Amino acid sequence: QVQLIESGGGVVQSGGSLRLSCTTSGLTLTQYAMAWFRQAPGKEREFVADILRPNGPTYYSNSVKGRFTISRDNLKKAVFLQMNDLRPEDTAVYYCAARTLQMSVARSGNYAHWGQGTQVTVSS
Numbered sequence: 001q002v003q004l005i006e007s008g009g010g011v012v013q014s015g016g017s018l019r020l021s022c023t024t025s026g027l028t029l030t031q032y033a034m035a036w037f038r039q040a041p042g043k044e045r046e047f048v049a050d051i052l053r054p055n056g057p058t059y060y061s062n063s064v065k066g067r068f069t070i071s072r073d074n075l076k077k078a079v080f081l082q083m084n085d086l087r088p089e090d091t092a093v094y095y096c097a098a099r100t101l102q103m104s105v106a107r108s109g110n111y112a113h114w115g116q117g118t119q120v121t122v123s124s
Contacts, residue, residue, distance in 0.1 A: 002025070
């Protein structure tokens with residue numbers, strides 16, 4: 001059974017930082033690209049970042065490029081999202097997701113496995 005479990009969310013002031021973690025089980029991580037998505041209240045789920053292998057390549061949405069960094073550790077079976085210079089518009093539930101390597105980046109329907117999400121709230 002595949003499980004993706006996010007952690008690290010919380011409440012932070014504008015300009016602050018958080019580091020999200022996603023631990024995985026039940027899948028061979030080297031066979032998957034990993035990503036983060038987010039969903040704010042009343043909005044559609046949107047792509048945040050994706051990483052193919054530990055040394056990249058990486059992909060980011062324009063809204064987080066230069067502020068967020070995605071990384072992965074295949075030995076620990078984990079994926080991370082370092083979020084710096086957080087803004088109130090970053091407030092959302094953040095989800096970890098996995099896609100097989102032949103599927104294209106960023107389209108949520110291409111990701112076969114999802115976590116339950118972790119809440120990030122940025123106060124102004």
